[in-house]
Amino acid sequence: VEETYIMVKPDGVQRGLVGEMISRFEKKGFKLTGLKLFQCPQELAEEHYKDLKSKSFFPKLISYITSGPVVCMAWEGVGVVASARKLIGATNPLQAEPGTIRGDLAVQTGRNVIHGSDSPDNGKREIALWFKEGEVC
Ligand code: ATP
Numbered sequence: 058v059e060e061t062y063i064m065v066k067p068d069g070v071q072r073g074l075v076g077e078m079i080s081r082f083e084k085k086g087f088k089l090t091g092l093k094l095f096q097c098p099q100e101l102a103e104e105h106y107k108d109l110k111s112k113s114f115f116p117k118l119i120s121y122i123t124s125g126p127v128v129c130m131a132w133e134g135v136g137v138v139a140s141a142r143k144l145i146g147a148t149n150p151l152q153a154e155p156g157t158i159r160g161d162l163a164v165q166t167g168r169n170v171i172h173g174s175d176s177p178d179n180g181k182r183e184i185a186l187w188f189k190e191g192e193v194c
């Protein structure tokens with residue numbers, strides 16, 4: 058079954074939006090298979106976003122993701138990777154459609170409240186990166 062890694066970023070946790078975001082994936086019909094609150098170490102943030110290492114915003118991105126606890130989630134279901142990206146909305150929340158998580162709950166690209174894997178391969182890679190064996194059902 059296809060799986061994706063979804064993460065509520067530190068601003069989403071701090072603003073009390075965790076339940077709202079989980080609810081959207083539950084209502085859609087996907088299956089939650091992993092869930093934890095976690096303070097991300099710098100090295101893990103760098104590994105997770107390694108494809109963006111050359112970007113000018115990379116240092117800011119790493120300090121954002123490590124600025125407070127995140128909520129790590131694994132979700133599974135048919136087509137879950139692309140569907141979750143649709144539920145999340147565009148990277149820039151000002152361009153994200155109303156009705157999407159970023160469209161409804163965020164205004165800044167650098168504080169866009171949630172992450173979703175961009176391919177089934179990355180879904181598997183990221184779940185293996187963020188969860189230990191036995192933490193995912
Ligand atoms: P994510 O991977 O977090 O789900 P995404 O796939 O929509 O987001 P990416 O291109 O993978 O977007 O960028 C990863 C994250 O880096 C973005 O979600 C955002 O937090 C940050 N980011 C991307 N572009 C910029 C930018 N121009 N300025 C500041 N931060 C940025």
Ligand code: MG
Nearest residue numbers: 172173174175
């Ligand atoms: Mg991405």
